[in-house]
Amino acid sequence: VDPSLDLIDEIKRLKAEKNAVILAHYYQEGEIQDIADYIGDSLGLSQQAAKTEADVIVFAGVHFMAETAKILSPQKKVLLPDLKAGCSLSDSCPPHLFAKFKELYPDHLVITYVNCTAELKALSDIVCTSSNAVQIVESLPADQKIIFGPDRNLGAYVKKKTGRDLVMWNGACMVHEIFSQDRINQLKAEFPHAKFIAHPECEDHILATADYIGSTSGMLKYTIEDAATTYIVATESGILHQMQKASPSKTFIPAPPNNMCACNDCPHMKLNTLEKLYNCLYYEQPEINLPEDVIRRAQKPIERMLEISE
Numbered sequence: 001v002d003p004s005l006d007l008i009d010e011i012k013r014l015k016a017e018k019n020a021v022i023l024a025h026y027y028q029e030g031e032i033q034d035i036a037d038y039i040g041d042s043l044g045l046s047q048q049a050a051k052t053e054a055d056v057i058v059f060a061g062v063h064f065m066a067e068t069a070k071i072l073s074p075q076k077k078v079l080l081p082d083l084k085a086g087c088s089l090s091d092s093c094p095p096h097l098f099a100k101f102k103e104l105y106p107d108h109l110v111i112t113y114v115n116c117t118a119e120l121k122a123l124s125d126i127v128c129t130s131s132n133a134v135q136i137v138e139s140l141p142a143d144q145k146i147i148f149g150p151d152r153n154l155g156a157y158v159k160k161k162t163g164r165d166l167v168m169w170n171g172a173c174m175v176h177e178i179f180s181q182d183r184i185n186q187l188k189a190e191f192p193h194a195k196f197i198a199h200p201e202c203e204d205h206i207l208a209t210a211d212y213i214g215s216t217s218g219m220l221k222y223t224i225e226d227a228a229t230t231y232i233v234a235t236e237s238g239i240l241h242q243m244q245k246a247s248p249s250k251t252f253i254p255a256p257p258n259n260m261c262a263c264n265d266c267p268h269m270k271l272n273t274l275e276k277l278y279n280c281l282y283y284e285q286p287e288i289n290l291p292e293d294v295i296r297r298a299q300k301p302i303e304r305m306l307e308i309s310e
């Protein structure tokens with residue numbers, strides 16, 4: 001990229017010229033969030049992808065999110081700034097192994113967390129996100145047998161909240177399993193009035209001490225509406241950008257990870273840069289394409305989720 005270019009101006013110009021929309025997840029770098037047309041959690045982003053009138057969707061997020069946008073708007077061009085932006089949780093559930101797992105429970109309904117491949121969604125009955133997983137399980141008859149995957153932590157949380165007995169796939173997110181209980185306790189002692197808020201992808205013992213548990217949007221909303229002035233935040237650190245913007249006078253502290261990790265950044269989310277975003281709009285690449293039958297089969301469980309969450 002020509003170093004004399006003002007990337008932000010150029011991205012805005014290309015966006016208008018190509019009738020493109022930028023959808024960004026809260027875990028993106030602040031400068032990407034600031035240029036996005038819509039920032040949200042996975043549910044909000046799917047809803048936007050389903051209803052946008054743009055011709056091109058640039059997904060500032062990870063691969064499974066861009067795939068979900070393509071499934072919901074197959075006639076649109078969906079671009080992802082870096083195709084290598086994957087997801088450890090999605091990787092923890094290879095579709096061919098899940099298909100075998102599913103065969104062991106033929107009378108079970110399959111609910112999959114949106115953080116999975118399009119292939120896996122195509123093997124599912126209903127998709128869910130962290131903001132509607134409890135609602136979706138509760139919408140089913142009490143005697144309905146359910147397989148839940150791929151996140152064992154979100155699954156355990158849903159199990160606890162609903163009292164349902166879920167058959168669980170054993171997957172997890174690398175970012176939400178690094179938090180150190182000891183260091184969080186030290187921080188709580190240092191800031192006794194701080195609220196501790198956590199994403200349900202965190203482990204059970206971390207969630208057990210949280211004042212609020214919810215999706216990224218839910219956590220953001222909580223910090224806006226709640227009266228406390230300091231929050232310890234157990235999720236990917238990108239969300240702190242919006243929290244700080246929405247409540248400039250409040251203090252947000254990322255929950256400390258264990259000694260093995262330097263920070264709470266998701267290495268996949270953080271692969272996207274302003275420069276890659278510009279290149280992807282300019283060249284209209286890399287593009288997300290999926291086989292037609294995968295789109296067709298994956299559409300149903302996502303649409304079922306959107307209907308339940310309306």
Ligand code: 13P
Pocket residue numbers: 026040041042043115129130131173199201214215216217
């Ligand atoms: P939500 O924004 O839907 O809470 O998802 C969190 C996440 O881990 C996305 O990768």
Ligand code: SF4
Pocket residue numbers: 027062086087088089090115173174175176236266267268269
């Ligand atoms: Fe996947 Fe975790 Fe990164 Fe979200 S934060 S994209 S679940 S690895």
